[in-house]
Amino acid sequence: MSEWWRGGVIYQVYPRSFQDSNGDGIGDLSGIINRLDYIASLGVDCIWLSPFAKSPQADMGYDVSDYTAVDPLFGSMEDFDSLIASAHARGLKIIIDQVVSHTSDQHPWFHESSVSRDNARADWYVWADALPDGSPPNNWLSVFGGSAWEWHTARKQYYLHNFLISQPDLNYHNPKVQDAILDVMRFWLDRGVDGFRLDTVNYYFHDAQLRSNPPLLRDEGEPLAINPYDMQSHKYSKSQPENIDWLRRVRNLLDEYPGAAVVGEVGDEEQGVELMAAYTSGTDLLQMCYSFDFLGKQFSATHFRSKLETMFKVGPNGWPCWSFSNHDVIRHVTRWAPHAVSRIDLAKQAITLLLTLRGSACIYQGEELGLPETDMLFDELTDPRGIRFWPEDKGRDGCRTPIPWEAHMPHGGFTTGKPWLPLKPTQAALSVEAQEADPDSVLSYYRQVLDWRRHHPALHEGQIEFFNTAEPILAFRRSDGNKDLVCVFNLSPDPREVRLSGVELVLEPASHGATLAAQTLTLDPNGCAVLPAPAGESGVIYKG
Incomplete structure (x- = not known):
């Protein structure tokens, strides 16, 4: 397949x-x-x-x-x-x-794990003893704020939660x-x-x-x-x-x-x-x-x-x-x-x-x-x-x-x-x-x-090669050993011009805010252009 x-x-x-x-x-x-x-x-x-x-x-x-x-x-x-x-x-x-x-702390696995330290799923989650002063075992933090450790009174241990307190982490070492x-x-x-x-x-x-x-x-x-x-x-x-x-x-x-x-x-x-x-x-x-x-x-x-x-x-x-x-x-x-x-x-x-x-x-x-x-x-x-x-x-x-x-x-x-x-x-x-x-x-x-x-195989698995253009122009070639596509983007709110070589002077349907005059490509603010080109012969130079 x-x-x-x-x-x-x-x-x-x-x-x-x-x-x-x-x-x-x-x-x-x-x-x-x-x-x-x-x-x-x-x-x-x-x-x-x-x-x-x-x-x-x-x-x-x-x-x-x-x-x-x-x-x-x-x-x-x-x-x-x-x-x-x-x-x-x-x-x-x-x-x-x-x-x-x-999982959720309402998952049956966590219910069983949290009851004691010697049940069948006791180590299915990440449990750890408190430090001698009662604080968590390390400084890890939760994505949602605060410590990544929560005290559980039944086990008298902390459990790890990288996200909400109600989202205990599973122990993949098991x-x-x-x-x-x-x-x-x-x-x-x-x-x-x-x-x-x-x-x-x-x-x-x-x-x-x-x-x-x-x-x-x-x-x-x-x-x-x-x-x-x-x-x-x-x-x-x-x-x-x-x-x-x-x-x-x-x-x-x-x-x-x-x-x-x-x-x-x-x-x-x-x-x-x-x-x-x-x-x-x-x-x-x-x-x-x-x-x-x-x-x-x-x-x-x-x-x-x-x-x-x-x-x-x-x-x-x-x-x-x-x-x-x-x-x-x-x-x-x-x-x-x-x-x-x-x-x-x-x-x-x-x-x-x-x-x-x-x-x-x-x-x-x-x-x-x-x-x-x-x-x-x-x-x-x-x-x-x-x-x-x-x-x-x-x-x-x-x-x-x-x-x-x-x-x-x-x-x-x-x-x-x-x-x-x-x-x-x-x-x-x-x-x-x-x-x-x-x-x-x-x-x-x-x-x-x-x-x-x-309809363009080069965009599915083809290689990518970037041209050495200055900001705000991003330009690259996609190729699959047959016919290339040259892609040019103006990543700015101002119009820009780009000089081209070795491309067919035709804009593919994926172009927007772009016009061609001879070898010069004019891109509107956030304009983009895709042009066909013979394999390996194209070039893009940022003109200004």
């Missing part, structure tokens, strides 16, 4: 906010089924479903209490089976979130834990899923000696972090070498199911692309990984180029899955707004860039509408991170608000009830209905570029 994932395009669905079918204000599996034709019309290859497993919802489903049950909020197992069948009938693959670095998680994955593979997105893939193992983390070295004058977690170098609390052997076990399981694939989420600001390379190199580890390197505010030619070159230098055989937005970060048309004049131009440039980089691509729901971040009020928040760090960090609710389907319908057609997060006028005005009627809309452009990309 072909490696569909290599160069494939994945569409992330956040079920809570996609489509509600029963009027309770929360999106569900039946709602997704009702919108499958829309997803198929985009031209993507696969759907990634964010968590829908049974959960107390303290972290919106990323705190699982039963790995093999559908939470009633989202429907039933019959609904899930119907979703799989309906997606496959449309040629869409389905991968699902596996949040297995930690082979029985690994076996149990593989059984969970097998359950869903047998159910027909095409693979997984592994949440926090570098958090599975901790330093067995529980050594304290060193401080993170920062440039002089750099402002203090909002969250103390960002003041540590997480040398011992995550990204441990033992992770590699565990990922091999995951791949061994996947190989039993032809065509199944995994994309891992690497949460490590210090070595994101390096771990992406390490976790995907060769044929016995994960197929794909993504990091947060393109999910921040940095928007420069140097940044994009350096991350791709590092990725393929460290892991020539590794494979990235790039994304610019997801459920954890501010939407990119808002994040990168200082580098643009028009949100629409920025959105169109971004998808052309994403789909021409070497690797696979992931599109987050609503990105194809050019949705900006929703401006949230404090009393509208549900995200524990936003509530904890308000107002400097407003959390993740702003990128999770409902999809606007029909502008003339209450709540944009998302629900007949009260939505769990508000759909505000700025987002409602960008409805699918309105954009489908506009050939110049962001949605129309996404469909055009996704269709165009399917």
